[in-house]
Amino acid sequence: MTKSVRIAAWNVNSLKVRLPQVLRWLGEQAKADKPIDALCLQELKMSDDKYPHRELEAAGYLNLVAGQKTYNGVAIIVRRSALASMSSDIETTFINPIRNIPGNADEQQRILAATVCFSGLQPLRLVSAYFPNGQSPDSDKFAYKLGWLTALENWLKVELANNPRLALLGDFNIAPSDIDVHDPSKWIGQNLVSVDERAAFQRLIDLGLSDSFRMFEQVPKSFSWWDYRMMGFRRNAGMRIDHILLSDALKTKCSASLIDKEPRKWEQPSDHAPIIAEIQA
Template sequence: MRIAAWNVNSLKVRLPHVLRWLQDQEKKKEPIDALCLQELKLTDDKYPHSELEAAGYLSLAAGQKTYNGVAIIVRKVALASIASDAATTFLKPIRNIPNYEDEQQRILAATVPFAGMQPIRLVSAYFPNGQSPDSDKFAYKLNWLKSLQRWLAEELVQSQRLALLGDFNIAPEDQDVHDPKAWEGQNLVSPPERNAFQEILQLGMTDSFRMFEQSPKTFSWWDYRMMGFRRNSGMRIDHILLSEALKEKCSASIIDKEPRTWEQPSDHAPVIATIKKS
């Protein structure tokens, strides 16, 4: 089975891309069984449940007007027979980090009973950007990261099969940046952010992408400006982290750049991990 994350930078604008991409994967016989979206930029009442269900997917969403917003989309035929609707598909849902007061919709978690395997706890996450290391937004980011770590530690005790997917707004190593010298000390690559990423891994999580040999300068985000994508001036800031139990089942992890070539694309590309059922 395949799980994925994609910052769509406005689901209202990018819904045709999401549907097209999911359908393309089906045609290739490489379907996406669960897709975690970030930056919906729409409220819950505007979320396209009906369009996605017509395409064969059930959804859970945590929306917000203009900013943020996360969702979990699950392929109906990938579900265990007991899960016939959203109420039974998404078990123990959590919206935002418990005991952390925050109006920004950045976390959505649910346990999904997939057919032929033990359930998986999926966490769709949109990490704060941080703006710059000397800003209030950066202080918020570091505080948010600490709260996330505490909560994830608790989640991992309860759910051994857990995947954290999304836009982390952190490039964990220099190899994840097109020009490390130019970015040195800046937001997304600063030591405090990278340390926070490592602390998440130390909870017992693994960066699925780095489990496998990858081509150099493989990125998931490119700035719209200055022909960033054409020049491959990008960063790898979208990740799928797996708990130990899922790491043992992971057979592939890739970034699909094709949707970034489409007209009016998101500035992010989908990231995908393949999990063996056996």
Template structure:
């Protein structure tokens, strides 16, 4: 089975891309069983449940006007027979970090009863950007990361099969940055952010991408400006972290750059992990 994350940078704009990509994967006989979206930029009442269901997918969403927003999309054919609708497909849903009282919609978690395997707890996450290390937004980011770590500690105690997927807004190593020297000390690569990423790893997660040999300069985000994608001036800031149980079942982890080549694309590309059923 394959699970994925994609910051679509406005689902209203990118819905045709999402459906096209999902259908392309089906046509290649490599279907995406669950897709975690970030930056929906729309409210719950505007979420395209019907369009996605018509394409064969059920959804759970946590929307917000203009900013943020996360979703979990699951292929109906991948669900156990007992999960016949959205009410039974997404178990124990959590919207936002319980200890975080602000209204930014950045976390959505649910346990999915996939067919032919044990349920998997999925967390779709859109980490704060942080703006710059000397800003209030950066302070907010570090506080949010601390609360996330505390909450995930509890989640891992309750869920051995847990995947954290999304736009982390952190490039964990220089290998994940097109020009490390130019970015040194800046937002997304600063020591406090990278330390927070490592603290997530220390909880018992593994960076699925780094479990396998990868081509150098493989990124998941490219700035719209200065021909960033054409020059491959990007960063790897979209990640799939796997708990120990899922790590043992993971057989591949890749970035699919193709949607970034489409007309009016998101500035991010989907990231995908393959999990063997047990």
């Protein structure tokens, strides 16, 4: 039987609120014999000292965290039983961790990277990313987003050179093309779909990354985010702004990429659904 790992990303929009959903989802995936081996979380909205290490470790997961009070925050959690070593030592599980983009002065916690050694596979470099929203193209927040994207691109050039087996996972706050938007005409002139943002996304692809979701035939109008307002999820008025980009070395090993909409149906859900990619040995 071919060894594989399932890596995932999920903007939980407050881990304090969504921890029961995260634990439920991880448990249901495991019961279905489709365990999640690595989950990159975004928008934790909690400081490091508030992170629920105990609860996730009790469920069998080790955690690397870059938290921030009230806003932002990212994490990488890995299934202990999937590791090459059964050690519970975080320092030996998460190799060469990087918090935030090196050389880019920014207090917002948006990037967390580490190399993980899973049983039966060569090491994987995982990057959990929470891209800025941008608010609107005429705002200071949009200028910050574009500057952040440039810093990310420059850093990833180095990361890819040093780590050919790299996956960039998370909430990108960019819909790459019109097919990733429920009604493109309603989004003209807004952030998430602007020419500048889509160009920045393409530059990431040009580094040698591939959009894993588009490597496979998908159902039309497949989205990962739906506004809480105006029955967005019920109407499927959503956008695909959460992505798993894979380096060339991982692209050839990817056997599936999908969006799991089920958790969006649960009580008090995140406005995002988890996304998954399966990587073969």
